[in-house]
Amino acid sequence: MLRLSKMTDYAVAVLAHLARGPAVQTAPGIALATLMPEPTVAKVLKTLAASGLVTSLRGARGGYRLSRPLADIPVAEVITAIDGPIALTACVEGSPTVCEQQGSCPMSGRWLRVNDAIREALSAITLADMLESTPPPAIAAPPMMAIEGVL
Template identity: 70%
Template structure:
């Protein structure tokens, strides 16, 4: 279903959190503030730093800082940083050998316009847009029946 990796979701949370302060923030600090497990936060931040979306400061009293304001970061960049290039995989491995029939496989390159459209759409939305989108929008709680043996009965939001 056009799955977006959960890590990308975390990345957005982390970036928004970073925007709350101009000072450097440590990954344990962000983990505590967001509730995301610390190792995962660290992993996300490292990836974002490698892609230049956040600036890192090593050593004691180091941490992370936004490289740019939220408005300057397109959601496409975040997805690209975490999930890799934005492209719907199609006809990847040589498993479907049907393409030799006409020597012009009916799908080769077919997805290009689709990829382009999606990339364009995602490039037009900045993190600031996403931040603003939810401020005015309360969310409804959906209580979910859950076996007692499971994790804590956390209300799930749809």
């Protein structure tokens, strides 16, 4: 399914929300506004802060704010921040589990090109791109299903 973690999806939504409204916003506030579970939003924000996509302000009246405008954040960077480096196959995951077919498997390293192609595609699209055009969010009923079977 080549799936992305749900956390990444959350992260994009959170970043988008931060770009609107007040510059500094708290985790609970964003959770409330986006209807996402609060602890989850907090977790995502912490991760984003750790990778520098958002800046945290501690203490009372603290919160998070975007470190950069959305136009300067490629989708790839968000994915990397949340899910770790893009690495399609088990062989490539950097996991300590070394593929034991290495010797016989004709695939060793072959996924590199594919991986690169995806990385480039994702680096070329910024969050601003994602949000700007395309049809407005609300076609009410089942807007997300339309995408099914794209490939």
